[in-house]
Amino acid sequence: MSVERTLSIIKPDAVAKNAIGEIETRFEKAGLQIVAAKMIHLSQEQAEGFYAEHKERPFFPDLVAFMTSGPVVVQVLEGENAIAKNRDLMGATNPEEAEPGTIRADFAKSIDANAVHGSDSPESAEREIAYYFNDNEICPRG
Ligand code: RTP
Numbered sequence: 001m002s003v004e005r006t007l008s009i010i011k012p013d014a015v016a017k018n019a020i021g022e023i024e025t026r027f028e029k030a031g032l033q034i035v036a037a038k039m040i041h042l043s044q045e046q047a048e049g050f051y052a053e054h055k056e057r058p059f060f061p062d063l064v065a066f067m068t069s070g071p072v073v074v075q076v077l078e079g080e081n082a083i084a085k086n087r088d089l090m091g092a093t094n095p096e097e098a099e100p101g102t103i104r105a106d107f108a109k110s111i112d113a114n115a116v117h118g119s120d121s122p123e124s125a126e127r128e129i130a131y132y133f134n135d136n137e138i139c140p141r142g
């Protein structure tokens with residue numbers, strides 16, 4: 001195991017539900033530190049660029065429409081095994097398949113409005129963190 005960073009997004013549905021604090025608490029209780037964070041309302045271009053890997057998928061237009069429907073919190077989580085740990089805390093993409101006690105089981109309504117995003121590999125994490133943050137906006141606490 002090693003200390004990793006991962007890109008997390010609290011999606012528009014969870015922000016609209018006023019669940020930012022409860023979700024952050026889950027990350028902190030699991031030993032992940034929030035080392036960068038900001039709230040933004042993504043533009044069409046920002047959302048399309050972020051999800052470019054899904055450009056050819058049938059759900060892409062709905063995904064971009066949803067991600068631009070309201071503000072999101074984008075953040076960097078740091079800790080041991082942060083990428084897999086965050087994915088475990090999030091639960092399955094489809095909340096109907098998410099394990100009880102996961103963020104998506106508890107806060108998500110549908111596969112589109114599924115509360116959170118998390119990087120799925122070290123390569124994605126590096127690209128996704130750089131997509132939203134400059135190096136001087138990341139503040140490890142050591
Ligand atoms: P995320 O990227 O948001 O953390 O979610 P994920 O890895 O679990 O899922 P991914 O395959 O990367 O898909 C990105 C987002 O697209 C929506 N999606 N819809 N209708 C569908 O079949 C479908 N598949 C994916 C989800 O909102 C998913 O989070």
Ligand code: MG
Nearest residue numbers: 117118119120
């Ligand atoms: Mg993904």
